[in-house]
Amino acid sequence: MPPSIPRRLVVASSNPHKxxxxxxxxxxxxxxxxxLDQAGGGGLPEPEEDGETFEANARIKATAYARAVGLPxxxxxxxxxxxxxxxxPGVRSARWxxxxxxxxxxxxxxxxxxxxxxxxxxxxxxxxxxxxxxxxAMPDGSILAExxxxxxxxxxxxxxxxxxxxxxxxxxxxxxxxxxAELAPEEKNARSHRGTATRAIAAMLLGSAVGG
Numbered sequence: 671m672p673p674s675i676p677r678r679l680v681v682a683s684s685n686p687h688k689x690x691x692x693x694x695x696x697x698x699x700x701x702x703x704x705x706l707d708q709a710g711g712g713g714l715p716e717p718e719e720d721g722e723t724f725e726a727n728a729r730i731k732a733t734a735y736a737r738a739v740g741l742p743x744x745x746x747x748x749x750x751x752x753x754x755x756x757x758x759p760g761v762r763s764a765r766w767x768x769x770x771x772x773x774x775x776x777x778x779x780x781x782x783x784x785x786x787x788x789x790x791x792x793x794x795x796x797x798x799x800x801x802x803x804x805x806x807a808m809p810d811g812s813i814l815a816e817x818x819x820x821x822x823x824x825x826x827x828x829x830x831x832x833x834x835x836x837x838x839x840x841x842x843x844x845x846x847x848x849x850x851a852e853l854a855p856e857e858k859n860a861r862s863h864r865g866t867a868t869r870a871i872a873a874m875l876l877g878s879a880v881g882g
Contacts, residue, residue, distance in 0.1 A: 675875045676814075678702045679806070680709045682735040682745035685773070687835045692744065694859050695868040699875070709739045724748065724761060724803035725816065732807035740809045744871070748802040748863060750837045752784075752825060754791045759784075763837070777836050781829065784840060788825050796825040798841060800850070802863040804871055815874040819866030821850065834858060 679696070681689050681703050693703050706714070717734035721727040724747040731745035749763025759766035759780070769779035788796055800821040806814045821841070829839035831851025838851035850858060859865040 675699060675701065676742040676806075678704060678741060680704050680706060680735060680739055680741050680743045682706060682731045682743050685835070688746065688748075688864065690855075691859055691862070691864050692746075692868050694855075695865060695872060699872055704741070706735065706739070709741055714738050719747065719761075721747075721761065724801055725805070725818065727761060728803045728805040728816070729807070729813065732805040732813075733811050736807040736809050737811060742806060742808055742814065744804065744806045746802050746804040746864065746867065748800065750784075750798060750841070751801055752788065752796070752798040754795050754797075755787055758787075773835070781837060781840060784825065784837065785827050789827060793824060793826075798823060798825050800837070800841065800863040802867040804864075804867040806871055806875075815871050817867045817870035817874070819863040819868075819870065821861065821863040821866070823850070 679701055681692055683689060684706070689703065689705060696703060714735070717730050719727040719730055721730055727747035728745050731747065732743050735745065736743035747761065749760055751757045751760055763780070765776065767776065767779035767783045769776055802819045804817045808814055823841040823843045825840050826842045826849065830849040831839050833853060833855060834851045839849055841850045843850065
């Protein structure tokens, strides 16, 4: 493995779906991914994600956890932007509805709010995208790489598909005629916002290794 590519990375996420999507891209590079709990960070307090952009929140998480566990840390901040809603839910995507509970409960409440907000908007004006900002930080607080990926579509009222999580059942890909949740995992990884951001991180690491 090139020396500039960390052999082990901590993924700063409690979401197993995110870890699986990232692992699918980085595993071929020989990178071992660890969840926070595997790196001794399971009981750490979550840093306050008070950034106004996805990039800012990704940096906050990556640097805080990298320092705490003493290993390179990869963090992402992602969410849904709906143009007709002024970019909402944006950085508040995970807790947009304000409903507490487990991930499934919050996802369901967020999706109900999304449908309520777009119901009166014509389909041609429901352009939206998933955004993923990713940051790889070192234990000394330095940033090794940053990237951004998007996944464009339109919002539909009726949920379709059982794959993925969050808002996936409501983001329709017009060229596909399918929602994000109707894509097989390998299809989603090949084109999604998180897959794009992760591949960009991998390319940066490989490029820095080749360039010395």
